[in-house]
Amino acid sequence: MASENKKALVFSILEFLQKSCSDGTISNDDAEGIEVAMQCIGEAFGVDPTDEAQQEAYSTKPANLLSIFEVYLKTKSKSKGAKEVSAEDKAKAEELKAAGNRQVAERNYPEAIKLYTEAISLNNNQAVYYANRAAAYSQQGDHQKAVDDAKKAVEIDPKYSKAYSRMGHAYFCLDKFEDAITAYEKGLELDPNNATLKSSLATAKSKVNQQSVERSAGGESSGPGAGGMPDLSALLNNPALMGMAQQMMQSGALNEFMNNPEMARMAQQMMGGGGGGLSEMLNNPEMMNM
Template identity: 50%
Template sequence: MPASDTQKKLSLAICDFLRTSIENGTISSDDAEGIEVAIQCIGEAFGVNPDEGNSAYSIKPQNLASIFEVFLNTQKKVSSGPKPQASAEPRLSDEERKAQAESFKAQGNKKMAEKDYAESISLYTKAIELDSRSAVYYGNRAAAYSQDGQHELAVADAKKAIEIDPNWAKGYSRLGHALFCLEQYEEAVAAYEKGLELDPNNASMQTSLNASKAKVNANADARGQAANRDLDNAGSSASSSAGAGAGGLPDLSALGGMDLGSIMSNPMFMSMAQNLMKDPKMAAMAQNLMSNPDALKEMMNNPEVASAAAKMMGGRK
């Protein structure tokens, strides 16, 4: 397809621009030869003669550079001027907003019946965006969140519903259900009890309250049994330790012919022991003896120790 007149004019203007750039030194002499070849190629491709000064397709006295500068200036003015404002959506009246919100709620209820919980959540959200002061919309979305397993979000929506309308019993029912699912049974009991104060004849809420209380009692019983097991284990450990003679010590009650029980209960011995234990060296020695049954047994069988103990007790030598 032959080039159009517009294309020929543009191509000739390009050739003129390139040749002028060679003449004014914009293009270096090293590149000039290559550009001249390019000029001839453009002319042949578009069917124009770059060397014909008075060609019918010439745009002189204008040139490509001046035309492009006009374009850039125009573009700059357009971009710096005031931007056209987007047409604002028509403002809805309060009645229209509430009507649309109710429509979204009704659609959400339908999706709940179809067990399409994700879509019902989306529709209830649209209703809330139109009317954020409706406890019912938050309560319904709380129910949808619970059915979808998102119990934390259900708790937040139920609390919001109660904040908007503290006398709406169903808000407490929604809260109790979400808390029960989160295994927060004591909090669920409190929510159901408050709901029943507002709606005493609600059989469903009463059943839920009973189930929550049963869970609280079961948890209390489990904690009590665990505590008893811990006490039993501690008692068994203590008995084992006592039977082993405080860490494996032998029964020393009659070593050296002495009654160790009498020695240990003698006030003079206790006073002497307390004074000795104030000395760090003596305390370390006593600790070493208590941890070494053989050494303690040998000491108690020593006649001199037995004699000293007898003198202290005022008994036999």
């Protein structure tokens, strides 16, 4: 009697053959013979793809036999491409990494990069070598190279949180703050108590918020004649400004404001697109007093 694993395999084979008949992979002339073979195979192993109970027990959906086999081939290809590293080369690579670390401590980043590169040439399956070189690249301002090395490090070891930290730092230095946030968050998923990652994430988020405020205050043009007018929806949703408006209304200062020629002039300048009208109005001592 066939085991459950064998039945599951036969079930996937029959599914694959049935799909091949229906999608035209197998010609109509050959389909009849394949269907007879499928019936014989199913009876031999006690498998019926149309049976709902067997579908529940043996189906691999959403994966199928072909996709599973493709994963196997990719894994096999990677294992063939991996270089066999001798114990001697591993030891030498570790020495080079340690020497690179010393050069980083001395701020000799070009020499550190050279040493890490030599270590990688001897043993290219160590995430720490790429992550360390990424740090050295960032220190000398080659942030895109640092991103590339950090990505290689997490490809080798997806659970290496320090590589995400290096990646986040490089993205941050490239002003790609959203990417930096993503990298830092992934690092924190692996190392939730890492204070450096928490601090870096907070800084990156503050940069994104700052950019959002600057875009709103800077007044992106919304069409001809927009004249750099600020995003009024952002202003109206600002708690500080709304609180100030409420105080003005409660104290009667709103009437004073509306009847003040200076305030009216600045408001007209702001609405007409005259640069600086909003900031002038918000910084005017009379308005601040009101």
